[in-house]
Amino acid sequence: MAKVFYTHAGCTLVALNPFQPVPDLYSLDVMKEYHCAPQPQESKPHIFIVAEEAYRNVQGQVEPVNQSLVVSGESGAGKTWTSRCLMKYYATVAASSSLMKSQDTVERIEKRVLDSNPIMEAFGNACTLRNSNSSRFGKYIQLQLNRSQLLVGASVQTYLLEKTRVAGQPANERNFHIFYQAKDCFDETVEAMVHLGINAEKQGHIFRILAGLLQLGNVTFCSAMDESQPYFMHRCASLLCVPVEELQTCLRVRTLRAGKQSALFKPCSLADCSVRRDCLAKVVYAQLFEWLVTFINDSICADNSTWCNFIGLLDVYGFECFQFNNLEQLCINYANEKLQQHFVAHYLKAQQEEYVSEGLEWSFVKYQDNQGCLDLIEGIPIGVFSLLNEECLLNRASDAKQFRVRLEKELSDNGSMSWDKFSKQPHFTVAHYAGKVSYQIEGMMEKNKDPVPPELIHLLQKSENPLLHQLFADRDPVGQGTRGLRQVVTVVSKFKNSLENLMKILHSTTPHYTRCIKPNTDCRPLTFKKEEFHTALWTDFQLDTVSSRSW
Template sequence: MGSNLLVLRTQQMTGAAVQTYLLEKTRVACQASSERNFHIFYQICKGASADERLQWHLPEGATFSWLPNPERTLEEDCFEVTREAMLHLGIDAPTQNNIFQALAGLLHLGNIQFADSRDEAQPCQLMDSAKCSARTSASLLRLPEDLLLETLQIRTIRAGRQQQVFQKPCSRAECDTRRDCLAKLVYARLFDWLVSVINSSICADPDSWTTFIGLLDVYGFESFPNNSLEQLCINYANEKLQQHFVAHYLRAQQEEYAAEGLQWSFVNYQDNQTCLDLIEGSPISICSLMNEECRLNRPSSAAQLQTRIESALAGSPCLGHDKLSQEPSFIVVHYAGPVRYHTAGLVEKNKDPVPPELTRLLQQSQDPLLKVLFPPDPEEKSQEEPSGQSRTPVLTVVSKFKASLEQLLQVLHSTTPHYIRCIKPNSQGQAQMFHPEEVLSQLEACGLVETIHISAAGFPIRVSHRNFVERYELLRRLRPGTAPSQSADEGRSGEGHHCQSFVHPVS
């Protein structure tokens, strides 16, 4: 998530704008063992009033499949703070209620479970324990219950030149996938809509943009027991930003010292270009191979993808393989450490397909908010399920993320960046626990040790010649006859000579 604070020449802040990078929508339906879902789900479950609990069907002690670790109470779980902030941003109470009702509908959607069908020609049946959840979810999302279940259970296929429509019952796994996809689709549209509403409330007139202060909150480096496309994208972003940090400070600072003619011994630093070549390089990289798999008109095999990556990129020193792993995977040696990525589901996640019948289902909702999020003729058309030779290239998750990263880096290269490094005191997330070895490892991985060496041996405090002259003009009195301050159109060398002319006698 990034924010731009708009500043006028008078140094007054006039507005702001918010931009998102890679919304981790998968978290809605899938969380790692030690992770939680988005904070807002815990907020509505813990902070709703008695009347709201009745309205949103969130009784005390209710359990939801998509709400792990509910017993943990965090500072971010404060519901009232969120509501107050939304009011300040122009989101009134009825609209807030509509938002929270839709989110409650997603929680109940996650409790919908299907049983395996004994006959492949028949759709999977809803489990008895999930019937109440299906009814409640449909009610909260203002959808016909039978249409909701039918959309989750039956897949629509268009084939042939005449685009004939066929319906095929889904397997239990496919039903679960479509349920998860429906939840992610609603959450992503809702999130983007909220960002647009916030921007319309706080953003200034584009004509008034002169200067800005950008705040970028970057996801931290991630390594879990099971890492997939989300972790690959997040760690890819960290690699790109680490390279920018290295180029901006570690390399540029030392090159400046050399250009100034100072006595300087270069401090070695870790260059992660090899790792970036492995992930995004041309012509062959992990990203290009995944995108190629998305273009092929065939089911993707996790083992086959692993084999392709290992054979095509065998020469990269940053690519490894865990011979003891029983699941298809590959290892990338990042600047912060090696991470093992499972290839199962990588290609499907990269396609991020949205069955068109899911969008059509949501377009039939009678909920006022969902009507806004899913208009009858949306500008962004869902990806049709292709068949035969009608397959058209799709813009993959990796491609879109790479493009947004390039835009971000263009902004960073055109501005003066400052860095705040967050270091974890321990990997267990425990309070009052400090592991020196883990902290030192992080400091070394992100280049802070080299940064400290360069700052200590170099010149961490920089003052331009012009600012120095303006600040210490009083020193001219110590040497009568010193030339006055130079005008703004005189060169840098002249200003430097002027500094020396009245500083040297004092020293």
């Protein structure tokens, strides 16, 4: 493999993952070289060109002044690595330390921004079959710059943490890194926590909660009233600082309430007990992750009066197509469709501007518009998300077959939707820009409702672990609306909302696209497999657009 890892393709930078550290590729001297180059675009293709271009746009106050660096690619392609490089670049070239009076305070801000990485990765990344450090959430990091374009703060927005991983992992994959770091490689995470202001006491609370979740994972149910696992149940209760009898009851007995009548107690089936145990683990971990993100933001976010522009870094999960796909993949692929649409619109605009500036004659190229696919997913009132939400609001047991019939009735006119007539499983197939994906319907409604039994919330509110108590203190266990109606804020509604906000930000900024490519599927260093590279490029890059340049 020739040691060339970057190239330009139109307005996109293509980054090839070397799968091993390349000496001096990102050194301080290289940063300086790009930062000081009179025309960085004329230097060798590099991620620092993208970084510098965005930075100079802010310096030049070129409208729109705020910038977005969109880093995409499949799992293991190098998005997180690239985002880290970009953050380090700005933490170096936009460092405000030398200008400020209090050196100490300022050094801390750049360091704190960088320190958010090991924490987020410890809690949000895991070893998967495709990447030993796979981000199991999407993130948008906003680097805040003051009038002199110096880095004064940052904020992080996260998307769709894969919380199911805490309750169970696919074969040969692992839980989130933090559960293993508790044994070793702990220092970096703890050091970063200290820098961000998570003191020893808070760390103690966090680690007790994590240890409690590990013990919870050992709890199994043999018969509804079986007491054969008291050890793990006791350990878990003691670490989560909740009464053991109540924990036990919560996991085993459902409380039914109808209006003002007194409660009825119904023992859960063994399968339901396990569902409740997993639900407890997921809700605690997700809430803890959210708390950490808020804490990090409080620690690194600059006061509104001190910053005026930003450079945003978007690192989102790439397009996913597995043997079995469900709601998570639908959301991820929907996000990719949105970004693809944004990319194509921006690409064509940039292309036209280039032709005009060079005085070339041009005519509109026909390109694959993915609006049909987006309508299929997000259409109101008739789209997969709307119908799914409608189904979840009906207070009845979910029926996958019935939902499939409904989808076919309502959406068969949309050319992006199809069904495999030979498949026995209720499913639907969506023709995405990057290929067709079949989604299983079984379990989709439950995932969308993501219900948490109120008993579990009541229990957590009683925790004597101050952090755990705080995580649930304001949560309404039954999710009652103002008129006593149950408010179901579904997973897809929340996701669609946060994505809409993200798209608004992207539309208001100057975008810069970097497409990371995995040059071989086995993550082998310096190995370039042409066929695999082409597959990645075709699915990932949407060559329709690129082919308009005839390269």
